[in-house]
Amino acid sequence: MRQKIIAGNWKMHKTTDEARQFVQALQEKLTDCRAAVVICPPFTALAAVAEVLAGSKLALGAQNMHWADQGAYTGEISPLMLQDCGCRYVILGHSERRQYFGETDGQVNQKVKAALAHGLLPVVCVGETLAQRQGGLTETVVGSQTAAALAGLTPEQVAGLVIAYEPVWAIGTGQTASEQDAQQVNQYIRALLAEQYGQAAAAAVRILYGGSVKPANAASLLAQPDIDGALVGGASLKAADFLGIIQAV
Numbered sequence: 001m002r003q004k005i006i007a008g009n010w011k012m013h014k015t016t017d018e019a020r021q022f023v024q025a026l027q028e029k030l031t032d033c034r035a036a037v038v039i040c041p042p043f044t045a046l047a048a049v050a051e052v053l054a055g056s057k058l059a060l061g062a063q064n065m066h067w068a069d070q071g072a073y074t075g076e077i078s079p080l081m082l083q084d085c086g087c088r089y090v091i092l093g094h095s096e097r098r099q100y101f102g103e104t105d106g107q108v109n110q111k112v113k114a115a116l117a118h119g120l121l122p123v124v125c126v127g128e129t130l131a132q133r134q135g136g137l138t139e140t141v142v143g144s145q146t147a148a149a150l151a152g153l154t155p156e157q158v159a160g161l162v163i164a165y166e167p168v169w170a171i172g173t174g175q176t177a178s179e180q181d182a183q184q185v186n187q188y189i190r191a192l193l194a195e196q197y198g199q200a201a202a203a204a205v206r207i208l209y210g211g212s213v214k215p216a217n218a219a220s221l222l223a224q225p226d227i228d229g230a231l232v233g234g235a236s237l238k239a240a241d242f243l244g245i246i247q248a249v
């Protein structure tokens with residue numbers, strides 16, 4: 001039985017004070033929870049959120065990182081720095097990184113390997129654009145992004161991974177994939193992993209869905225057999241909405 005994960009990706013939102021207050025309020029209201037809950041604030045708020053989360057069941061994640069431990073990479077953050085801030089998870093290959101910052105499949109692969117080497121749990125994002133979906137290319141795109149991101153990993157490493165299927169057309173648009181469509185792609189990813197890494201790894205890997213997840217649609221998405229949780233953007237910025245999604249598990 002795979003434990004579900006509800007992860008909040010705050011993207012470029014919230015000051016340190018806002019982050020601290022949000023997490024304090026969330027913790028007070030979150031009494032009983034079956035899911036693993038992960039908060040991914042911007043880099044500037046990681047340390048503050050880590051302080052509030054100390055000793056709690058909620059985990060901290062980052063939204064990106066560089067693959068090198070250190071070096072002359074102006075503006076970048078290394079896996080060692082994320083560990084230093086108390087991160088357990090790191091989102092890698094988000095479509096906004098690919099689209100606006102030119103992140104390639106090869107770089108995502110380097111980052112995944114670096115995260116694993118430092119004991120961070122990667123949340124590897126894959127997903128097709130609207131044009132690709134309309135052109136019947138969803139499986140081709142998602143399949144090749146997944147294969148490239150995971151290239152060179154062992155079945156044991158794959159078993160511990162988190163993958164997030166985030167169709168680009170559903171991100172921040174209010175246009176959620178239907179639970180059938182999301183389930184179909186997640187099932188496809190799991191089947192692909194079974195072929196490449198074996199049944200045991202495919203059965204263990206957690207595959208989330210992301211893209212306009214809200215309290216109103218969370219329960220039906222999370223009820224699908226291959227949807228092991230949600231990567232939530234906009235609705236993770238309001239405590240009531242994020243709680244509603246967590247409570248849908």
Ligand code: G3P
Pocket residue numbers: 009094166170171172173174210211212213231232233234235
């Ligand atoms: O990583 C989360 C994401 O991109 C989905 O964003 O705002 O559609 O929930 P949103």
